[in-house]
Amino acid sequence: xxxxxxxxxKDYIRLSGMSEEQLAAEKDDIIKKMAEVxxxxxxxxxxxxxxxxxxxKLENLSKSLENAKTEAKExxxxxxxxxxxSKNKMSISRIIAYKDQLTTKLDNLKNQKENNNxxxxxxxxxxxxxxxxxxxxxxxxxxQIIALKDNRDYTSEDAKEEATLKAQLEAIKARKVTxxxxxxxxxxxxxxxDKKIEQTEVAISKCNLAWKSLFQNETWDQIHAKSLxxxxxxxxxxxxxxxxxxxxxxQSVEETDLDNTIKIDVEEIKKxxxxxxxxxxxxxxxxxxxxxxxxxxxxxxxWRANKKAAKLEEEKEDNIENKExNIENKExxxxxxxxxxxxxxxxxxxxxxxxxxxKMAEKPKDNVGANLDQIDRMVRDNQRSKNDDDRELD
Numbered sequence: 001x002x003x004x005x006x007x008x009x010k011d012y013i014r015l016s017g018m019s020e021e022q023l024a025a026e027k028d029d030i031i032k033k034m035a036e037v038x039x040x041x042x043x044x045x046x047x048x049x050x051x052x053x054x055x056x057k058l059e060n061l062s063k064s065l066e067n068a069k070t071e072a073k074e075x076x077x078x079x080x081x082x083x084x085x086s087k088n089k090m091s092i093s094r095i096i097a098y099k100d101q102l103t104t105k106l107d108n109l110k111n112q113k114e115n116n117n118x119x120x121x122x123x124x125x126x127x128x129x130x131x132x133x134x135x136x137x138x139x140x141x142x143x144q145i146i147a148l149k150d151n152r153d154y155t156s157e158d159a160k161e162e163a164t165l166k167a168q169l170e171a172i173k174a175r176k177v178t179x180x181x182x183x184x185x186x187x188x189x190x191x192x193x194d195k196k197i198e199q200t201e202v203a204i205s206k207c208n209l210a211w212k213s214l215f216q217n218e219t220w221d222q223i224h225a226k227s228l229x230x231x232x233x234x235x236x237x238x239x240x241x242x243x244x245x246x247x248x249x250x251q252s253v254e255e256t257d258l259d260n261t262i263k264i265d266v267e268e269i270k271k272x273x274x275x276x277x278x279x280x281x282x283x284x285x286x287x288x289x290x291x292x293x294x295x296x297x298x299x300x301x302x303w304r305a306n307k308k309a310a311k312l313e314e315e316k317e318d319n320i321e322n323k324e325x326n327i328e329n330k331e332x333x334x335x336x337x338x339x340x341x342x343x344x345x346x347x348x349x350x351x352x353x354x355x356x357x358x359k360m361a362e363k364p365k366d367n368v369g370a371n372l373d374q375i376d377r378m379v380r381d382n383q384r385s386k387n388d389d390d391r392e393l394d
Contacts, residue, residue, distance in 0.1 A: 095360075
Protein backbone atom coordinates (compact mmCIF):
# COMPACT_ATOMS: atom_id res chain seq x y z
CA UNK A 1 0.00 0.00 0.00
CA UNK A 2 3.02 2.29 -0.13
CA UNK A 3 5.39 3.68 2.46
CA UNK A 4 3.13 6.48 3.67
CA UNK A 5 -0.29 5.16 4.66
CA UNK A 6 -3.44 7.25 4.62
CA UNK A 7 -5.97 7.19 7.48
CA UNK A 8 -8.21 4.97 5.38
CA UNK A 9 -5.41 2.46 4.76
CA LYS A 10 -4.50 2.45 8.47
CA ASP A 11 -8.15 1.86 9.33
CA TYR A 12 -8.30 -1.06 6.89
CA ILE A 13 -5.16 -2.68 8.33
CA ARG A 14 -6.53 -2.31 11.87
CA LEU A 15 -10.07 -3.48 11.12
CA SER A 16 -9.13 -6.31 8.72
CA GLY A 17 -7.12 -7.91 11.53
CA MET A 18 -10.23 -8.16 13.72
CA SER A 19 -12.55 -11.12 13.99
CA GLU A 20 -16.29 -10.82 13.22
CA GLU A 21 -17.00 -10.63 16.97
CA GLN A 22 -14.47 -7.85 17.47
CA LEU A 23 -15.90 -5.91 14.50
CA ALA A 24 -19.42 -6.26 15.91
CA ALA A 25 -18.24 -5.01 19.32
CA GLU A 26 -16.43 -2.08 17.67
CA LYS A 27 -19.59 -1.23 15.73
CA ASP A 28 -21.78 -1.30 18.86
CA ASP A 29 -19.30 0.91 20.69
CA ILE A 30 -19.31 3.48 17.87
CA ILE A 31 -23.13 3.51 17.70
CA LYS A 32 -23.28 4.14 21.44
CA LYS A 33 -20.78 6.99 21.23
CA MET A 34 -22.59 8.47 18.22
CA ALA A 35 -25.81 8.61 20.20
CA GLU A 36 -24.00 10.50 22.97
CA VAL A 37 -22.40 12.93 20.51
CA UNK A 38 -25.70 13.55 18.70
CA UNK A 39 -27.38 14.30 22.04
CA UNK A 40 -24.54 16.74 22.80
CA UNK A 41 -25.02 18.40 19.38
CA UNK A 42 -28.76 18.80 19.95
CA UNK A 43 -28.15 20.26 23.42
CA UNK A 44 -25.56 22.76 22.18
CA UNK A 45 -27.74 23.76 19.22
CA UNK A 46 -30.72 24.44 21.46
CA UNK A 47 -28.58 26.30 23.98
CA UNK A 48 -27.07 28.55 21.28
CA UNK A 49 -30.53 29.28 19.83
CA UNK A 50 -31.93 30.34 23.23
CA UNK A 51 -28.81 31.81 24.80
CA UNK A 52 -28.50 35.29 26.23
CA UNK A 53 -24.86 34.71 27.13
CA UNK A 54 -22.07 37.14 26.36
CA UNK A 55 -20.42 36.96 22.94
CA UNK A 56 -17.31 35.24 24.32
CA LYS A 57 -19.33 32.44 25.89
CA LEU A 58 -21.43 32.16 22.75
CA GLU A 59 -18.28 31.79 20.69
CA ASN A 60 -17.08 28.98 22.98
CA LEU A 61 -20.43 27.23 22.59
CA SER A 62 -20.16 27.49 18.80
CA LYS A 63 -16.66 25.99 18.85
CA SER A 64 -17.89 23.14 21.04
CA LEU A 65 -20.71 22.51 18.58
CA GLU A 66 -18.32 22.42 15.60
CA ASN A 67 -16.02 20.02 17.45
CA ALA A 68 -18.96 17.76 18.27
CA LYS A 69 -20.07 17.76 14.61
CA THR A 70 -16.54 16.87 13.48
CA GLU A 71 -16.46 14.03 16.00
CA ALA A 72 -19.83 12.75 14.79
CA LYS A 73 -18.61 12.88 11.21
CA GLU A 74 -15.51 10.83 12.03
CA UNK A 75 -17.58 8.26 13.93
CA UNK A 76 -19.99 7.95 11.03
CA UNK A 77 -17.02 7.39 8.72
CA UNK A 78 -15.69 4.61 10.98
CA UNK A 79 -19.11 3.00 11.19
CA UNK A 80 -19.45 3.07 7.39
CA UNK A 81 -16.03 1.42 7.00
CA UNK A 82 -16.88 -1.36 9.44
CA UNK A 83 -20.09 -2.05 7.52
CA UNK A 84 -18.21 -1.94 4.21
CA UNK A 85 -15.55 -4.37 5.43
CA SER A 86 -18.11 -6.76 6.89
CA LYS A 87 -20.00 -6.84 3.60
CA ASN A 88 -17.03 -6.87 1.15
CA LYS A 89 -14.11 -8.41 3.08
CA MET A 90 -13.36 -11.19 0.55
CA SER A 91 -13.75 -8.91 -2.48
CA ILE A 92 -11.44 -6.28 -0.97
CA SER A 93 -8.72 -8.80 -0.15
CA ARG A 94 -8.83 -10.23 -3.68
CA ILE A 95 -8.61 -6.79 -5.28
CA ILE A 96 -5.67 -5.80 -3.05
CA ALA A 97 -3.90 -9.08 -3.91
CA TYR A 98 -4.36 -8.42 -7.64
CA LYS A 99 -3.22 -4.81 -7.17
CA ASP A 100 -0.05 -6.11 -5.50
CA GLN A 101 0.58 -8.32 -8.55
CA LEU A 102 0.19 -5.27 -10.80
CA THR A 103 2.55 -3.29 -8.57
CA THR A 104 5.21 -6.00 -8.97
CA LYS A 105 4.65 -5.93 -12.73
CA LEU A 106 4.98 -2.13 -12.71
CA ASP A 107 8.27 -2.33 -10.78
CA ASN A 108 9.62 -4.84 -13.30
CA LEU A 109 8.63 -2.59 -16.21
CA LYS A 110 10.32 0.40 -14.61
CA ASN A 111 13.49 -1.63 -13.95
CA GLN A 112 13.46 -2.83 -17.55
CA LYS A 113 13.19 0.75 -18.78
CA GLU A 114 15.98 1.86 -16.46
CA ASN A 115 18.26 -0.90 -17.81
CA ASN A 116 17.38 0.11 -21.36
CA ASN A 117 18.26 3.71 -20.57
CA UNK A 118 21.65 2.61 -19.25
CA UNK A 119 22.30 0.67 -22.46
CA UNK A 120 21.16 3.61 -24.57
CA UNK A 121 23.55 5.89 -22.68
CA UNK A 122 26.44 3.44 -23.19
CA UNK A 123 25.74 3.22 -26.93
CA UNK A 124 25.46 7.02 -27.22
CA UNK A 125 28.83 7.37 -25.48
CA UNK A 126 30.43 4.83 -27.82
CA UNK A 127 29.01 6.63 -30.88
CA UNK A 128 30.40 9.94 -29.60
CA UNK A 129 33.76 8.26 -28.96
CA UNK A 130 33.85 7.05 -32.56
CA UNK A 131 32.84 10.45 -33.92
CA UNK A 132 35.16 12.50 -31.71
CA UNK A 133 38.01 9.99 -31.21
CA UNK A 134 41.45 9.98 -32.86
CA UNK A 135 41.38 6.40 -34.18
CA UNK A 136 39.28 7.24 -37.25
CA UNK A 137 41.29 10.37 -37.95
CA UNK A 138 44.60 8.49 -37.71
CA UNK A 139 43.39 5.80 -40.13
CA UNK A 140 42.11 8.40 -42.61
CA UNK A 141 45.44 10.31 -42.37
CA UNK A 142 47.47 7.14 -43.06
CA UNK A 143 45.25 6.35 -46.06
CA GLN A 144 45.80 9.88 -47.41
CA ILE A 145 49.59 9.49 -47.08
CA ILE A 146 49.51 6.19 -48.97
CA ALA A 147 47.29 7.72 -51.66
CA LEU A 148 49.86 10.50 -52.26
CA LYS A 149 52.61 8.03 -53.17
CA ASP A 150 53.60 7.59 -56.78
CA ASN A 151 53.28 4.25 -58.45
CA ARG A 152 57.06 3.86 -58.23
CA ASP A 153 57.00 4.37 -54.44
CA TYR A 154 53.84 2.31 -53.86
CA THR A 155 55.02 -1.06 -52.58
CA SER A 156 53.29 -4.32 -51.78
CA GLU A 157 53.64 -3.45 -48.10
CA ASP A 158 51.72 -0.22 -48.77
CA ALA A 159 49.02 -2.21 -50.50
CA LYS A 160 48.67 -4.56 -47.55
CA GLU A 161 48.60 -1.65 -45.09
CA GLU A 162 46.03 0.21 -47.21
CA ALA A 163 43.76 -2.84 -47.32
CA THR A 164 44.09 -3.30 -43.56
CA LEU A 165 43.35 0.38 -42.86
CA LYS A 166 40.32 0.39 -45.14
CA ALA A 167 39.00 -2.75 -43.43
CA GLN A 168 39.45 -1.10 -40.03
CA LEU A 169 37.67 2.04 -41.23
CA GLU A 170 34.76 0.01 -42.64
CA ALA A 171 34.54 -1.94 -39.38
CA ILE A 172 34.35 1.30 -37.39
CA LYS A 173 31.61 2.67 -39.69
CA ALA A 174 29.70 -0.62 -39.48
CA ARG A 175 30.02 -0.56 -35.69
CA LYS A 176 28.59 2.98 -35.63
CA VAL A 177 25.63 1.90 -37.79
CA THR A 178 25.03 -1.14 -35.56
CA UNK A 179 25.11 1.03 -32.42
CA UNK A 180 22.60 3.47 -33.94
CA UNK A 181 20.23 0.61 -34.83
CA UNK A 182 20.55 -0.96 -31.38
CA UNK A 183 19.90 2.43 -29.77
CA UNK A 184 16.81 2.95 -31.95
CA UNK A 185 15.54 -0.54 -31.01
CA UNK A 186 15.97 0.19 -27.31
CA UNK A 187 14.19 3.54 -27.66
CA UNK A 188 11.29 1.86 -29.46
CA UNK A 189 11.21 -0.78 -26.74
CA UNK A 190 11.02 2.01 -24.16
CA UNK A 191 8.05 3.54 -25.97
CA UNK A 192 6.21 0.23 -25.68
CA UNK A 193 7.25 -0.05 -22.02
CA ASP A 194 5.96 3.49 -21.36
CA LYS A 195 2.55 2.51 -22.72
CA LYS A 196 2.53 -0.66 -20.59
CA ILE A 197 3.53 1.41 -17.55
CA GLU A 198 0.71 3.86 -18.20
CA GLN A 199 -1.79 0.99 -18.66
CA THR A 200 -0.60 -0.73 -15.48
CA GLU A 201 -0.68 2.49 -13.44
CA VAL A 202 -4.27 3.08 -14.55
CA ALA A 203 -5.18 -0.50 -13.59
CA ILE A 204 -3.58 -0.04 -10.15
CA SER A 205 -5.45 3.23 -9.65
CA LYS A 206 -8.74 1.54 -10.53
CA CYS A 207 -7.96 -1.30 -8.12
CA ASN A 208 -7.36 1.29 -5.39
CA LEU A 209 -10.60 3.01 -6.33
CA ALA A 210 -12.50 -0.28 -6.14
CA TRP A 211 -11.25 -1.61 -2.79
CA LYS A 212 -11.34 1.78 -1.04
CA SER A 213 -14.88 2.41 -2.28
CA LEU A 214 -16.03 -1.05 -1.14
CA PHE A 215 -14.34 -0.44 2.22
CA GLN A 216 -16.43 2.73 2.52
CA ASN A 217 -19.57 0.68 1.78
CA GLU A 218 -20.11 2.06 -1.71
CA THR A 219 -21.69 0.03 -4.52
CA TRP A 220 -20.13 -1.22 -7.74
CA ASP A 221 -22.39 1.17 -9.64
CA GLN A 222 -20.79 4.06 -7.78
CA ILE A 223 -17.34 2.64 -8.58
CA HIS A 224 -18.20 2.45 -12.29
CA ALA A 225 -19.44 6.04 -12.24
CA LYS A 226 -16.30 7.33 -10.52
CA SER A 227 -14.01 5.42 -12.87
CA LEU A 228 -15.75 6.81 -15.96
CA UNK A 229 -15.31 10.37 -14.71
CA UNK A 230 -11.76 10.12 -16.04
CA UNK A 231 -9.94 10.66 -12.75
CA UNK A 232 -7.54 7.79 -13.41
CA UNK A 233 -6.60 8.24 -17.05
CA UNK A 234 -6.71 11.05 -19.56
CA UNK A 235 -9.59 10.60 -21.97
CA UNK A 236 -8.25 12.40 -25.05
CA UNK A 237 -11.46 11.86 -27.04
CA UNK A 238 -13.53 13.33 -24.17
CA UNK A 239 -11.18 16.31 -23.92
CA UNK A 240 -11.56 16.92 -27.65
CA UNK A 241 -15.37 16.74 -27.40
CA UNK A 242 -15.40 19.16 -24.46
CA UNK A 243 -13.15 21.59 -26.36
CA UNK A 244 -15.41 21.47 -29.45
CA UNK A 245 -18.49 21.90 -27.26
CA UNK A 246 -16.93 24.97 -25.61
CA UNK A 247 -16.14 26.47 -29.04
CA UNK A 248 -19.71 25.87 -30.23
CA UNK A 249 -21.06 27.43 -27.05
CA UNK A 250 -18.85 30.50 -27.55
CA GLN A 251 -20.01 30.84 -31.16
CA SER A 252 -23.65 30.45 -30.11
CA VAL A 253 -23.24 33.23 -27.51
CA GLU A 254 -21.75 35.54 -30.17
CA GLU A 255 -24.64 34.86 -32.57
CA THR A 256 -27.19 35.48 -29.82
CA ASP A 257 -25.50 38.77 -28.92
CA LEU A 258 -25.63 39.82 -32.60
CA ASP A 259 -29.33 38.94 -32.86
CA ASN A 260 -30.04 40.91 -29.70
CA THR A 261 -28.15 43.91 -31.11
CA ILE A 262 -30.21 43.80 -34.34
CA LYS A 263 -33.40 43.54 -32.31
CA ILE A 264 -32.44 46.54 -30.16
CA ASP A 265 -31.57 48.64 -33.25
CA VAL A 266 -34.93 47.88 -34.90
CA GLU A 267 -36.80 48.69 -31.70
CA GLU A 268 -34.98 52.04 -31.46
CA ILE A 269 -35.89 52.87 -35.09
CA LYS A 270 -39.53 52.02 -34.45
CA LYS A 271 -39.53 54.13 -31.31
CA UNK A 272 -38.01 57.12 -33.15
CA UNK A 273 -40.56 56.85 -35.95
CA UNK A 274 -43.41 56.65 -33.46
CA UNK A 275 -42.18 59.81 -31.71
CA UNK A 276 -41.89 61.55 -35.06
CA UNK A 277 -45.47 60.58 -35.94
CA UNK A 278 -46.73 62.08 -32.67
CA UNK A 279 -45.16 65.53 -33.41
CA UNK A 280 -47.75 68.25 -34.26
CA UNK A 281 -48.04 69.14 -37.95
CA UNK A 282 -46.43 72.46 -38.84
CA UNK A 283 -48.84 73.13 -41.70
CA UNK A 284 -52.53 73.88 -41.29
CA UNK A 285 -55.14 71.53 -42.75
CA UNK A 286 -56.16 74.19 -45.30
CA UNK A 287 -52.56 74.66 -46.43
CA UNK A 288 -52.15 70.91 -46.67
CA UNK A 289 -55.32 70.71 -48.79
CA UNK A 290 -54.12 73.39 -51.21
CA UNK A 291 -50.70 71.82 -51.35
CA UNK A 292 -52.25 68.52 -52.34
CA UNK A 293 -54.20 70.27 -55.10
CA UNK A 294 -51.23 72.31 -56.32
CA UNK A 295 -48.85 69.37 -56.16
CA UNK A 296 -51.00 66.28 -56.83
CA UNK A 297 -48.13 64.39 -58.43
CA UNK A 298 -45.86 65.01 -55.46
CA UNK A 299 -48.59 63.87 -53.07
CA UNK A 300 -49.12 60.67 -55.03
CA UNK A 301 -45.35 60.03 -55.00
CA UNK A 302 -45.20 60.63 -51.25
CA TRP A 303 -48.16 58.35 -50.71
CA ARG A 304 -46.55 55.60 -52.74
CA ALA A 305 -43.19 56.12 -50.96
CA ASN A 306 -44.88 55.99 -47.55
CA LYS A 307 -46.75 52.86 -48.54
CA LYS A 308 -43.51 51.22 -49.75
CA ALA A 309 -41.69 52.22 -46.54
CA ALA A 310 -44.53 50.80 -44.47
CA LYS A 311 -44.35 47.56 -46.44
CA LEU A 312 -40.57 47.34 -45.95
CA GLU A 313 -40.98 48.00 -42.24
CA GLU A 314 -43.59 45.26 -42.04
CA GLU A 315 -41.28 42.83 -43.85
CA LYS A 316 -38.43 43.78 -41.52
CA GLU A 317 -40.64 43.10 -38.50
CA ASP A 318 -41.62 39.72 -39.98
CA ASN A 319 -37.94 38.85 -40.50
CA ILE A 320 -37.15 39.82 -36.93
CA GLU A 321 -40.06 37.75 -35.62
CA ASN A 322 -38.93 34.79 -37.74
CA LYS A 323 -35.36 35.17 -36.44
CA GLU A 324 -36.63 35.31 -32.84
CA UNK A 325 -38.76 32.24 -33.53
CA ASN A 326 -35.72 30.43 -34.98
CA ILE A 327 -33.69 31.33 -31.89
CA GLU A 328 -36.47 30.01 -29.65
CA ASN A 329 -36.66 26.80 -31.71
CA LYS A 330 -32.88 26.47 -31.52
CA GLU A 331 -33.02 26.91 -27.74
CA UNK A 332 -35.82 24.33 -27.51
CA UNK A 333 -33.81 21.86 -29.63
CA UNK A 334 -30.72 22.47 -27.49
CA UNK A 335 -32.74 21.94 -24.33
CA UNK A 336 -34.25 18.73 -25.72
CA UNK A 337 -30.78 17.51 -26.72
CA UNK A 338 -29.45 18.25 -23.22
CA UNK A 339 -32.40 16.41 -21.69
CA UNK A 340 -31.74 13.42 -23.95
CA UNK A 341 -28.05 13.41 -22.97
CA UNK A 342 -29.01 13.64 -19.31
CA UNK A 343 -31.40 10.71 -19.69
CA UNK A 344 -28.64 8.69 -21.39
CA UNK A 345 -26.09 9.61 -18.73
CA UNK A 346 -28.59 8.62 -16.04
CA UNK A 347 -28.26 5.06 -17.27
CA UNK A 348 -25.31 3.49 -15.47
CA UNK A 349 -22.34 3.20 -17.81
CA UNK A 350 -19.80 0.42 -17.39
CA UNK A 351 -16.02 0.47 -17.22
CA UNK A 352 -14.68 -2.71 -18.87
CA UNK A 353 -11.78 -3.12 -16.44
CA UNK A 354 -14.00 -2.54 -13.37
CA UNK A 355 -16.51 -5.06 -14.76
CA UNK A 356 -13.84 -7.78 -14.96
CA UNK A 357 -12.50 -6.76 -11.55
CA UNK A 358 -15.98 -7.11 -10.07
CA LYS A 359 -16.38 -10.58 -11.58
CA MET A 360 -13.04 -11.65 -10.14
CA ALA A 361 -13.83 -10.19 -6.72
CA GLU A 362 -17.26 -11.81 -6.45
CA LYS A 363 -16.65 -15.20 -8.07
CA PRO A 364 -16.14 -18.44 -6.15
CA LYS A 365 -12.53 -19.09 -5.13
CA ASP A 366 -11.94 -21.78 -7.79
CA ASN A 367 -12.65 -19.34 -10.64
CA VAL A 368 -10.57 -16.40 -9.38
CA GLY A 369 -7.39 -17.40 -11.26
CA ALA A 370 -9.22 -17.74 -14.57
CA ASN A 371 -10.80 -14.33 -14.10
CA LEU A 372 -7.42 -12.76 -13.30
CA ASP A 373 -6.13 -14.18 -16.59
CA GLN A 374 -9.12 -12.60 -18.34
CA ILE A 375 -8.32 -9.21 -16.79
CA ASP A 376 -4.69 -9.52 -17.90
CA ARG A 377 -5.79 -10.42 -21.43
CA MET A 378 -8.12 -7.43 -21.49
CA VAL A 379 -5.29 -5.12 -20.40
CA ARG A 380 -3.04 -6.55 -23.13
CA ASP A 381 -5.81 -6.22 -25.76
CA ASN A 382 -6.42 -2.62 -24.75
CA GLN A 383 -2.68 -1.96 -25.02
CA ARG A 384 -2.55 -3.62 -28.45
CA SER A 385 -5.54 -1.54 -29.61
CA LYS A 386 -3.89 1.60 -28.30
CA ASN A 387 -0.68 0.77 -30.18
CA ASP A 388 -2.70 0.31 -33.40
CA ASP A 389 -4.35 3.70 -32.85
CA ASP A 390 -0.95 5.31 -32.33
CA ARG A 391 0.37 3.75 -35.55
CA GLU A 392 -2.64 5.13 -37.45
CA LEU A 393 -1.94 8.58 -36.02
CA ASP A 394 1.74 8.29 -37.04
